[in-house]
Amino acid sequence: MELTIEEKRKRIAIIKIGWSKSYDGSDRVEGLYSYLMDHQGYEAYNFKIGPDGQYYGYLPPIGKKRLPNPPEKEGWLLVFVSAPRAGGLKVVGWYDSANFLSRYEDRPEYKTDQNFQSGEERFKYCLVTKSAYLIPEDRRKDVLHLLTKKLRSSPILYVRDGSNTDRDREKLAKWAESVVRQYKEHDETLDDKRLNYCFPDPEKRKAIEKAAIDHTISYLKSVGFNEIEDMQAKRCGYDLRARNNRTRETLLIEVKGTSMSEQRFYITQNEWGLNKSNWRLSIVTEALADPSPSPELLTKDQVIDRFKFEPLIYECSLKGRHFVT
Numbered sequence: 205m206e207l208t209i210e211e212k213r214k215r216i217a218i219i220k221i222g223w224s225k226s227y228d229g230s231d232r233v234e235g236l237y238s239y240l241m242d243h244q245g246y247e248a249y250n251f252k253i254g255p256d257g258q259y260y261g262y263l264p265p266i267g268k269k270r271l272p273n274p275p276e277k278e279g280w281l282l283v284f285v286s287a288p289r290a291g292g293l294k295v296v297g298w299y300d301s302a303n304f305l306s307r308y309e310d311r312p313e314y315k316t317d318q319n320f321q322s323g324e325e326r327f328k329y330c331l332v333t334k335s336a337y338l339i340p341e342d343r344r345k346d347v348l349h350l351l352t353k354k355l356r357s358s359p360i361l362y363v364r365d366g367s368n369t370d371r372d373r374e375k376l377a378k379w380a381e382s383v384v385r386q387y388k389e390h391d392e393t394l395d396d397k398r399l400n401y402c403f404p405d406p407e408k409r410k411a412i413e414k415a416a417i418d419h420t421i422s423y424l425k426s427v428g429f430n431e432i433e434d435m436q437a438k439r440c441g442y443d444l445r446a447r448n449n450r451t452r453e454t455l456l457i458e459v460k461g462t463s464m465s466e467q468r469f470y471i472t473q474n475e476w477g478l479n480k481s482n483w484r485l486s487i488v489t490e491a492l493a494d495p496s497p498s499p500e501l502l503t504k505d506q507v508i509d510r511f512k513f514e515p516l517i518y519e520c521s522l523k524g525r526h527f528v529t
Contacts, residue, residue, distance in 0.1 A: 215280045216364040216377045219263045220293070220355045223286040225341050227251035227296070229321075230498045234289055239264075246327050250284065251297060251338040253502070255316040257509045261299060261331035262308075264359040271330060272360045277304045282331065283380045285347050285355070293352050294344040295383055302333035319427045334509070339387060340465050348379055408463070416461025416488040417443060420499045423486075429455070441478035444486075457484045457501070461491035467500075470516070479504075 222235035222245040229252055233245030246262035254260050261282075265271055274280075282299040308328040313320040321327055350372060354361050364377035421432055421444065429446035436443050442456040456478065460469035467487050485507050486499045502510070 213281060213381060214364065215274075215276055216283070216362075216380050217274070217280055218283045218285060218351060218355070218361045218363055218376065218380060220359045221245070221247040221250065221263060221284055221286050221296075223288050223296075224248060224250075226497060227338060228497075228500065235287065243325065246329070249311060249327060249329075251336055252500075253506055253510065254312050256312065257334070257506050259299065259333050259336040260311055260329035261302070261333070261336075262327070262329050263331065266358055266360070271307060272304065273306065274304060274362060274365060276365065277306070280304065281380065281384070282333075283383060285351070293347045293355070295339060295347060296344055297336065297338040298380075298384060299331060299333040300335040300337075300384075302331050305330045305332065317427075337384075337387065342465070343387075345383075348376065351376055351379075412461045412463055412491045413459075415491040416459050416486070416499075419461075419488045419491065420444065420457065420459050420486040423499045423501075424455075424457075429453075439474065441474050442483060453482075455482050455484050455501075456480055457486050459486045459488070459499075461488040463490065463492050465489050467511075 222233035222240050224233045224245075224247070225231050227248065227250045229249045231248075233240055233248045235245070239245070247264075250261040251259065263272060278301075280299070280302045282302045284296050284298060285293045286296050287293050308330050311320070311327045311329055314326065351361070354372070354376070361373070361376070363373040363380065417434075417436075424432055424444070424446045428448045428450060430449055431447040433445040434443070435445055441458070443459045444457040445454065446457060447454045458471070458475050458478075460471070462468055467489055469487065471485075483504055484501045485504075486501050488499045489497055
């Protein structure tokens with residue numbers, strides 16, 4: 205059952221993890237934890253949407269092996285903090301209405317994607333949520349000095365769980381709530397200004413589109429799709445048709461690219477209206493960067509779960525036959 209806003213805020217914890225730009229597996233996790241010296245951090249995928257539309261998060265054990273194990277497992281607001289290579293702790297994002305697991309599990313991608321992290325070490329998770337927010341790297345703010353002191357000896361701090369009356373922890377709980385509120389208000393303000401959102405000039409737009417297509421084709425080839433057909437000229441609701449001859453899987457892929465780090469795009473009725481189970485949306489951020497982040501492929505359900513759809517323009521035509529006298 206979905207928790208109410210009031211119930212969500214009854215349980216709040218702050219979690220310290222390694223630093224990543226995207227937390228979708230496309231870049232190396234950095235930090236002072238010893239396990240990061242020779243291995244990719246399991247939190248590398250904390251903000252990558254899973255095959256079923258949920259987010260699967262990792263947090264380090266307490267000590268060497270002990271998994272964080274709160275008495276109440278469900279309905280947590282979890283605020284993630286981390287420190288870049290140079291600098292203090294910053295807020296990187298949060299999970300809302302998240303649940304703790306009683307043990308570490310293998311990430312669900314191992315069951316759906318045979319090419320997912322094929323090394324000997326298997327990536328784990330112990331947190332699950334349907335609602336997550338990753339703060340773009342250039343908008344991450346410093347945490348309270350009090351929090352830095354509290355997190356020195358443990359990767360997790362329970363700041364509100366219905367039992368403690370510690371004044372410092374309640375101060376941090378209110379701070380966590382204010383962080384969520386401030387970023388949400390910021391995004392709502394951006395949404396209010398979306399009609400003033402500037403399109404790039406035609407030449408730059410063309411370069412972004414070509415780069416996004418090229419990055420998507422390279423990515424598809426790397427995961428086994430060896431037959432790729434460019435469908436852009438046919439205006440059929442997708443840009444690429446990709447086939448994996450070994451698995452016989454065929455995907456119909458609409459490609460969206462942006463020069464920004466934020467996933468933001470425009471989609472036409474023709475592109476969105478194709479109701480095929482094998483339709484995918486490929487999103488390429490920072491398409492003109494070198495190197496660009498890997499594309500992210502989403503199903504239609506995952507697109508609906510992640511993005512808000514707002515009309516920017518309506519086409520108006522006459523209803524039936526009207527005569528002017």
